Amino acid sequence: MRTIAIGDIHGCRSSLCGLIDYAGINEEDTVVTLGDYVDRGPDTKGVIDTILELRERTRVISLMGNHEIMMLEARDSAPALARWMGKGVGGNSTLASYDGESLQSIPGEHWEFIEGGLPFHESEAHFFVHANAASHLALKDQDPFMLFWEKFRKVPPHRSGKTMVCGHTAQKGGVPANLGHAICIDTWAYAGQWLTALDVESGTCWQCNEEGERRSDNVALYLKG
Numbered sequence: 001m002r003t004i005a006i007g008d009i010h011g012c013r014s015s016l017c018g019l020i021d022y023a024g025i026n027e028e029d030t031v032v033t034l035g036d037y038v039d040r041g042p043d044t045k046g047v048i049d050t051i052l053e054l055r056e057r058t059r060v061i062s063l064m065g066n067h068e069i070m071m072l073e074a075r076d077s078a079p080a081l082a083r084w085m086g087k088g089v090g091g092n093s094t095l096a097s098y099d100g101e102s103l104q105s106i107p108g109e110h111w112e113f114i115e116g117g118l119p120f121h122e123s124e125a126h127f128f129v130h131a132n133a134a135s136h137l138a139l140k141d142q143d144p145f146m147l148f149w150e151k152f153r154k155v156p157p158h159r160s161g162k163t164m165v166c167g168h169t170a171q172k173g174g175v176p177a178n179l180g181h182a183i184c185i186d187t188w189a190y191a192g193q194w195l196t197a198l199d200v201e202s203g204t205c206w207q208c209n210e211e212g213e214r215r216s217d218n219v220a221l222y223l224k225g
Contacts, residue, residue: 003123005032007185007196008065008167011041011093015195016050018208022216023197027058032121034167034185035065035130035148038114039090041190042210045097048110064117065130066148066168071114075103090190119147126200127160131168135159157181165200176205178222 004023009016025031033051038044054060067090074084074091081103084091098105120139121128132150133142135158152169158181167186171177174193177184187207189195194207194215203219 001028001030002202003030003032003126003200005034005128005165005185005198005200007034007187007198008036008170008189009033009041009047009195010036010039010067010090010190011044011047011097012189012195012210013041013043013046013050014210014212015189015208016047018212018214019195019197019206020050020054022208022214023199023206025054025058025197030059030061032061032128032165033063034128034165035063035117036067036167036186037062037065038071038094039067040093041090042093043097044094045110048113052109052113061121061128062113062117063121063128063130064119064148068114068117069148075111119144122162123200126163126165127158128165131166133158133164133166152177152182152184155179155182163200165198174207175217176219176222177224178219179224183219 037047070084073080127139129147131148132146132152134146135156158164164182166184169184170186170188171184172188174187176196185196185198187194187196194209196205196207198205198219205219206216208214
């Protein structure tokens, strides 16, 4: 009965499918996806389809990412739509994956998935957020900016004593950042690096990329003193 966290997918369906197979994810596992399913990578539609299929055979807890927030805002506001389609954000890649020129090409089931993203998830020894968490506040009292936008920099231990698992801040070397009390597993999948899955209890991490390559290690090897 493993709890496996998956970092920022950003439209990298091939990497996600590779991880599901490589990690041997099955009906006894709980999978926590950390947000940013959409934008930048080649196949947002395929990513969401794959997660919805995975939900049919195991427990999947999907968090909200800042890119889902921008996509939802783009649906309701012309200026927000322009920002989402702007350089570096990646909305254009998302629309292209649906073979459409407008948000109307996205099916209702996918909007329901995006709208249903959770702000955080908590287990006995870990908590999961997209971006970060203020160490002195309970998760229910966190500011949205902290949960969805704050970078992973100097992160003090959380008051709960639990280990934080997050994404959002790209680790451009392709390996997780492990502070012991906080682990960031956004390993820049869309930019030619790796998508990471982490078994939070054992520390085993599996990585796949869009070229079909695979590798595994233990997150303890990346512990920063």
